[in-house]
Amino acid sequence: MNDKMKRKVDLEKVINKYKAEKGGIISVLQEINREYGYLSEDALKLVAKKLDVPLIQVYSIATFYTAFSLKPRGRHLINVCLGTACFVKGGNRILEKLERELGIKAGETTKELRYSLDTVHCIGCCSLAPVIRIDEDAYGRLKQEKVPEILKKHK
Amino acid sequence: MKIKNLKDLEELKIKGLESLYPKRTKINVGLGTCGIATGARAVFDSIADEIEKQGIDALVGKTGCLGFCQREPLVDVWQPGKSRIIYCQMDPEKARDLVTGLAQGKTRKEWALCRMEEEEFIIENTKKKYSIKEKDGKDIPLYREIPFYRKQKKIALRNCGFMNPENIEEYIARGGYFSLARVLSRLKEEEVIEEIKNSGLRGRGGAGFPTGLKWKFCRDARGEPKYIICNADEGDPGAYMDRSILEGDPHSVLEGMVIGAYAIGSHEGYIYVRNEYPLAAQSVERAIRQAEEYGLLGENIFNSGFNFRIRISQGAGAFVCGEETALLASIEGKIGEPRPRPPFPAERGLWDKPTNINNVKTWANVPVIIARGADWYSKMGTAKSKGTMVFSLVGKINNTGLVEVPMGIKLREMIYDIGEGIPEGKKFKAVQTGGPSGGCIPSELADLEVDYEKLTQAGSMMGSGGMVVMDEDTCMVNVAKYFLNFTKDESCGKCTPCREGIKRMLEILDDISKGKAKETDLELLETLARVVKDASLCALGGTAPNPVLTTLRYFRNEYEAHIKDKKCPAHICPDLIHYSIDKEKCTGCGLCLKECPQTAISGEKKKPHSIDKSKCIKCGVCFEVCNFDAVEID
Numbered sequence: 108m109n110d111k112m113k114r115k116v117d118l119e120k121v122i123n124k125y126k127a128e129k130g131g132i133i134s135v136l137q138e139i140n141r142e143y144g145y146l147s148e149d150a151l152k153l154v155a156k157k158l159d160v161p162l163i164q165v166y167s168i169a170t171f172y173t174a175f176s177l178k179p180r181g182r183h184l185i186n187v188c189l190g191t192a193c194f195v196k197g198g199n200r201i202l203e204k205l206e207r208e209l210g211i212k213a214g215e216t217t218k219e220l221r222y223s224l225d226t227v228h229c230i231g232c233c234s235l236a237p238v239i240r241i242d243e244d245a246y247g248r249l250k251q252e253k254v255p256e257i258l259k260k261h262k
Numbered sequence: 263m264k265i266k267n268l269k270d271l272e273e274l275k276i277k278g279l280e281s282l283y284p285k286r287t288k289i290n291v292g293l294g295t296c297g298i299a300t301g302a303r304a305v306f307d308s309i310a311d312e313i314e315k316q317g318i319d320a321l322v323g324k325t326g327c328l329g330f331c332q333r334e335p336l337v338d339v340w341q342p343g344k345s346r347i348i349y350c351q352m353d354p355e356k357a358r359d360l361v362t363g364l365a366q367g368k369t370r371k372e373w374a375l376c377r378m379e380e381e382e383f384i385i386e387n388t389k390k391k392y393s394i395k396e397k398d399g400k401d402i403p404l405y406r407e408i409p410f411y412r413k414q415k416k417i418a419l420r421n422c423g424f425m426n427p428e429n430i431e432e433y434i435a436r437g438g439y440f441s442l443a444r445v446l447s448r449l450k451e452e453e454v455i456e457e458i459k460n461s462g463l464r465g466r467g468g469a470g471f472p473t474g475l476k477w478k479f480c481r482d483a484r485g486e487p488k489y490i491i492c493n494a495d496e497g498d499p500g501a502y503m504d505r506s507i508l509e510g511d512p513h514s515v516l517e518g519m520v521i522g523a524y525a526i527g528s529h530e531g532y533i534y535v536r537n538e539y540p541l542a543a544q545s546v547e548r549a550i551r552q553a554e555e556y557g558l559l560g561e562n563i564f565n566s567g568f569n570f571r572i573r574i575s576q577g578a579g580a581f582v583c584g585e586e587t588a589l590l591a592s593i594e595g596k597i598g599e600p601r602p603r604p605p606f607p608a609e610r611g612l613w614d615k616p617t618n619i620n621n622v623k624t625w626a627n628v629p630v631i632i633a634r635g636a637d638w639y640s641k642m643g644t645a646k647s648k649g650t651m652v653f654s655l656v657g658k659i660n661n662t663g664l665v666e667v668p669m670g671i672k673l674r675e676m677i678y679d680i681g682e683g684i685p686e687g688k689k690f691k692a693v694q695t696g697g698p699s700g701g702c703i704p705s706e707l708a709d710l711e712v713d714y715e716k717l718t719q720a721g722s723m724m725g726s727g728g729m730v731v732m733d734e735d736t737c738m739v740n741v742a743k744y745f746l747n748f749t750k751d752e753s754c755g756k757c758t759p760c761r762e763g764i765k766r767m768l769e770i771l772d773d774i775s776k777g778k779a780k781e782t783d784l785e786l787l788e789t790l791a792r793v794v795k796d797a798s799l800c801a802l803g804g805t806a807p808n809p810v811l812t813t814l815r816y817f818r819n820e821y822e823a824h825i826k827d828k829k830c831p832a833h834i835c836p837d838l839i840h841y842s843i844d845k846e847k848c849t850g851c852g853l854c855l856k857e858c859p860q861t862a863i864s865g866e867k868k869k870p871h872s873i874d875k876s877k878c879i880k881c882g883v884c885f886e887v888c889n890f891d892a893v894e895i896d
Contacts, residue, residue: 129594129595129613130575130593130594130595130596131595132595133578133592133595134576136578137576137578167597168595168596168597171580171597171598171754172537172577172578172579172580172597172598173537173578173579173580174537174577174578174579175578175579189499190499190500191499191500191656191657191694191697191728191730191744191745192499192500192656192657192662192730193499194499194744195657195658195730195732195736195741196657196658197882200881200882200883200886203881204859204881204883207859207881227538228497228499228581228748228751228752229497229498229499229500229501229502229538230295230538231295231296231496231501231502231505231506231538231539232295232296232299232331232502233331233500233501233502233654233656233657233662233730234296234331234332234334234656234662234663235296235299235300235331235334236656236657238299245295245298245299246299247299247300250886250887251857251881251882251883251886251887252857252883252886252887
């Protein structure tokens, strides 16, 4: 079985897992997005077919919620918190620094697919503002000049 | 094992107490998201490691967040016969030293935050006094006496930080599930609703609708099945108490939900957890599994014949889903667009069936109200806002963290007593409550007694309890712009006033912050704000103008300074400020030159530097790194 086929089998497994659940379509998309890092056109089509819902509906869900991506994402996901506390303490300065360091804007992915840069409205670490999260690790009380060394930890 | 009666519960309570207060040393590490973000996992590992290496007879445990997030990682040490000591700002090295010291009978007073000689068991209305033989650490202040905790009254947060959220027996030991036992064995459905109604409990998610009344509407509504939902889509930026409760005390929410389900006559429930809170979702999932194993959820709860199941529905990142009708759409597998009310969810909710939705904190309050009674609960608070409220005190304030206080506390007490003032001796300017739906309350109103009504009168709202403190360096135009940017991003786009109106308001604010606006623009901004407020479909749009309206009401002169004088008094708006270097103060250390991304700074080593204003992008890094206050903004 080649890689592509294997993926398809896995996708069907995911779909079947939630098929019987009322309103399970969001769970299906969440799991696919988690596994593959994004929702490919093929995946959306397969979900539509297997769950017997119009493709436009799957697409509208996939584009409404910010957790879903329609493009491949980088190996490391950087989330800059722009909640109120982080904002008051200069979170946007940290974002600008990251944008300069990585040469991309928020919402984009670096060419070599290493980093994706996103913003998030509050991860609930307000007492440590300003905060960023790279994959599972949160870094609090940040200053612009600390950004390069933190990036080095996630290569 | 399945718990069938009170006797079974009492037995587990004894086991739980043994686990909470073992006959040997126990070191607990706070492992909430905020603790982990400051390195609590490494602290936990180093403690476990050191205990094993040295062969010390001690346990290491995990707890949720004690609320004083500023001082994380927090480590609390229980030793039989001694005061309990809470250590703060620990790191792996200190943690190893601490363990070594404990083995030699030493207390590290210099790292201690406070000590405890007793604990309040709010459900049982008892104080558990530790039997202290050795008077130790007398000069460490008591938990009850330090400013951050002195005025607090913990009801919803009663267990957070005091028990292991993964251990249901510890929850039972602190009085957990006894209220449920009482409800199922002795109270009629209507009696439960009556008790909640009389307590005066109002929805803690922000709108403040009386909880008992909401339950009654749903109970009386026609249609089967009925659904119970816990709204844990905590989206207000600057508020994170729901996350902390779900992580640190998930069973309190489950118990509240089962009690509500019994009163309303529901057998199926959902907890809708925000996508950004992975740890909270795991914590709830584990708690549900445990409660099912023990017969406290699922079929035939407490052998009473009552059935209730809870499922988790995880959000996918949409602020609007905190609005109840959008939340329902999301659980149904649709995009989270709100719909007009009425019909209210109590009549037509999830899959068009009667549905009752309450916030995490509301549910967590329920078991305590049942245990202590409506009279006791309603004695706390103000005339119309009863009980306590959990606030997240964050922003420009010395003590940040989660604070639970009786309703009616003055803003001044929050900021100067609990929060111990503004850092770096700066001036207190305003406090923002209620998230993007709320507003900014100026320092002149510091004597405002915080409750639902007073906050609304001041133009803000309670919201889910976020309290972001702002100092003189915060630009209020920029704050208004920030919130509108937020609501612009999060508007679902269904209704025009919200979708288009917010964008137009934002354009005006943008012009103001760039010094391009005319004086008449302020009137236009106010008119637009009123239209968006009146004509939007749901509360997101209906409250979105509040941050603009309150800043216009209290800080109009700041808007005018941007428009007339082309100045940003707080030195924030990039288009209206310039950076320069004070030649007297500059030592020529070269730090700013090295960090400047634009090579806008030049100068020889050890000689004063200067900034080329044409190259400067106003990123502010020179200002941040300068150790001599030589970089100035005008």
